[in-house]
Each structure stands twice: as C-alpha cells, then as structure tokens.
Amino acid sequence: MSRPTEASGQAGDEEGAVLVDARDLERFLASVEQRAFRIARIVLRDDEDALDSVQDAMLQLVRHYARRPAAEWRPLFYRILQNRIRDYQRRRQVRGRLFAWWPAFASEEEATVETDTAVDAAPAVVDQLMATQALAELERQLAELPPRQQEAFMLRNFEGLDVAQTASAMGCSEGSVKTHYSRAVHTLRQRLGDAW
C-alpha cells in the first residue's frame, strides 16, 4: 500500500489541494489513457501526434493538478488534452504554410498525416471488416464537424462524461455543451444516413 506523496510544485498551498496517493493518480491515468489516445487520434489522424498529446496531458496533470481533488482530474485532464490537440493542429497548419514552398517538407508532412490507424485489424472476418469501415466513416464525419461539436460529442459519448464534467473540460456552460452535442448528433445522423 503506497502512502500519499508530497507532490512537488506550488499546488500544495492552493485552496482545496490534498495529499496525493501516487497509485490513485496512476490508476486514474491508466483508466483514461487508451480512450484519450483514440480521441486524440481521431482528431489528429496521426499516431505520433496523438501519443505526444496524451503524454503531454498526463505530464501537465501530474505537474500542476496532482494535488487537486481526484474528482477534478478527469475534466482537467481532458481540458489539457483538448488544448494540446488544438496546439498540434495549429502547429501543423503553421508548418504547412511555412513549408508550402518547399516540396520536400510538404510531402513529408502529408506522409505523416496519412499514417495508418493504430487499430489492429488482424481478425479478417466480415463483421470486423464492416465494423472497421463503419468506424472509419464515423471518424471521417467526426473530423469534419466544427471543433466544439467534435469535443462535445467525443467527451459525452465516447468518454462518458456527464454534462457538468464536459462543461468543465470544455470551459463553457452546460447549456453550450447540450447545444454543441445536439448539433453534432443531428449532423452526424444526416451525414451517416438512416442505415448507419
């Protein structure tokens, strides 16, 4: 049984800060890391960028918020992750603009973005193939949603955050979360069709 760890950093003096049990924090990270990777991967469409953004979010959570109450970790973690994802997207756009005139850089960038999915497609059964295709179509349509709708849909539906937690992770009101989510579902239903 591990004992609470005296975390480094300034968080200990903050109101509401608590002692950290490293094992609690590790269990929390283990419970979110794979889903967080898939969410980041859907948006960034690149394994390395998705891995880096999840690792950044884990590091930042531990460094700055480890001593916050455990109930705050999930929305905080996803808030940091969403910021990291946006940061990677912006950097990619900037790189694209800066190196557009340099064919070698441009083609390398495109090749990175098109890296194949990390999902292991080993079982070559028809159901598996159909599921893979359906998932690919869902990811394609999700990627075309406005960013806030994308976030609301993935946090609510994939990660299972409730409205208050999603609002915390997105830094907006609960009403906005409901609006973004409902628009996302509506648009996806239209684009994916009744059969989906």
Add this chain to the structure above:
Amino acid sequence: MVSTNNDSHPRNALEQRSRTLFEASVRNLSADIRSRLTQGRHAAIAGLKQPQPATLHKWLPAAGAAVVALAVTAVLFTGAMLRRPASEATLAADDLALLLEDDSLDLIEEIEFYAWLDETRSDRS
C-alpha cells in the same frame, strides 16, 4: 430506439453504435501503442516523486535552444519574409514563435479553469 446510460443520458441508435465502435477500437489498440502509453504514464508519475529543479534552471536549456533555433530559422527565412508585405511578415514571426514554444499554454489553462470553477461555484451558491 432510445436507451439510457448510467449518467441518465438518453442514447439513440447512432450514439449507441458509435460508442460501441469506439469501445471496440480502444480494445483493439496495438500492443505497441499500449506499451507506449504505459511508458508515458510511468514517466508522468515519476515526475510526481522527483523534486522539480528551480524554475530558472529548468528553463535555461529550453531558452538557449529556442534562441539558437530562432536565430537559425530567422536567417533561413529572412529573404522570404523581406519579399512579403509587413503584416504577412509579422504573422510569419508569430508562426515561428508558435512552432518553437513548448509549455506556454500551462498558465492560461490554469487561469481559465479556475476562473470557470469560481464562476460555477458562485452560480450554484
């Protein structure tokens, strides 16, 4: 068809199916990805147990690297920027700063989150 999950959020067929597909894709993550996520988690937890160096020491190597990188990049792109209008050159400089920055959003994240938290708490009280 509409059902309800554990946070009383009603789910229609699209929401259920997309959730099922997502869960399957998480279960089917490759061993390599799982392993790298585990390594990342261990590295993050290790940071909890180690004392952080003084702020100035922590930033010195990063600041040095950033200055060198900025100087090299500035030399490389000076010609291209000089041929652009002034506003575009300023934008390009901002872009370079973005590419070179690392943790600049940390403080913003903290301020935004706690401002939001305070607002929510005062709304509820």
